[in-house]
Amino acid sequence: MINFHSFNGTITMISDFPIGQDDEEAGCYKLMSVENNSDELVNFVVTPSTYFVDHVAVKVGDRVTGYYDGDAPTTLIYPPQYEALVMVKENQNQHVKVDYFNHQLVSSDGQLALNISPYTQIVLTNGQTFTQPPTNRDLIVVYGPATFSIPAQTTPYKIIVLCIKK
Known part of the structure; x- marks a missing residue:
C-alpha cells in the first residue's frame, strides 16, 4: 500500500533530467515543474515507469495532477522534488x-x-x-x-x- 499524495497545477517547464553518466539513459527521465493557483511550485521527476492516465502526452500549459509516494525519502530542497508515480492531465469529462x-x-x-x-x-x-x-x-x-x-x-x-x- 502506497501513501499517495498529490499536487495539482499547471506545467511551467519540462526538461531532460540527467541521472548519471550513462548515455543509454539520456533523455529517458524528465523534470516537470508544476505550479498551482497559490504560486506553490513542485518539481516532478518523470521516469520511464511513471504512468500517464490515458497515455496522453503533456506539454507546458497543461493542467495536471501528479501523484507521488508521501512516505518516500526526499531531499530538503525548494521547490520540493518528487518522483511521479502517476500523472493525470485534467479532463472535464472524467x-x-x-x-x-x-x-x-x-x-x-x-x-x-x-x-x-x-x-x-x-x-x-x-x-x-x-x-x-x-x-x-x-x-x-x-x-x-x-x-x-x-x-x-x-x-x-x-x-x-x-x-x-x-
Missing part, C-alpha cells in the same frame, strides 16, 4: 482518484466507494485485462458522476491496477 481501496472498494481516505458494473474495464498498466478482484489494492480509478454521500459512490469507467512493489 475524474481520477489514485488510492488504496479496501475489501469493500472504499478508498483509504474514506471519500470514494466503487460500484463495479459489468462494463467497468479492469486492466493492468500495460493494458492487459486484470482477472482478479481489484480489492485491497492500489488503484487508478477513472469515473464520471458520483453521489454526494460520504463516501461518494460511483460506477467507474475504468480501473487500472497498480502492481507497484514498495
Whole structure:
C-alpha cells in the first residue's frame, strides 16, 4: 500500500533530467515543474515507469495532477522534488482518484466507494485485462458522476491496477 499524495497545477517547464553518466539513459527521465493557483511550485521527476492516465502526452500549459509516494525519502530542497508515480492531465469529462481501496472498494481516505458494473474495464498498466478482484489494492480509478454521500459512490469507467512493489 502506497501513501499517495498529490499536487495539482499547471506545467511551467519540462526538461531532460540527467541521472548519471550513462548515455543509454539520456533523455529517458524528465523534470516537470508544476505550479498551482497559490504560486506553490513542485518539481516532478518523470521516469520511464511513471504512468500517464490515458497515455496522453503533456506539454507546458497543461493542467495536471501528479501523484507521488508521501512516505518516500526526499531531499530538503525548494521547490520540493518528487518522483511521479502517476500523472493525470485534467479532463472535464472524467475524474481520477489514485488510492488504496479496501475489501469493500472504499478508498483509504474514506471519500470514494466503487460500484463495479459489468462494463467497468479492469486492466493492468500495460493494458492487459486484470482477472482478479481489484480489492485491497492500489488503484487508478477513472469515473464520471458520483453521489454526494460520504463516501461518494460511483460506477467507474475504468480501473487500472497498480502492481507497484514498495
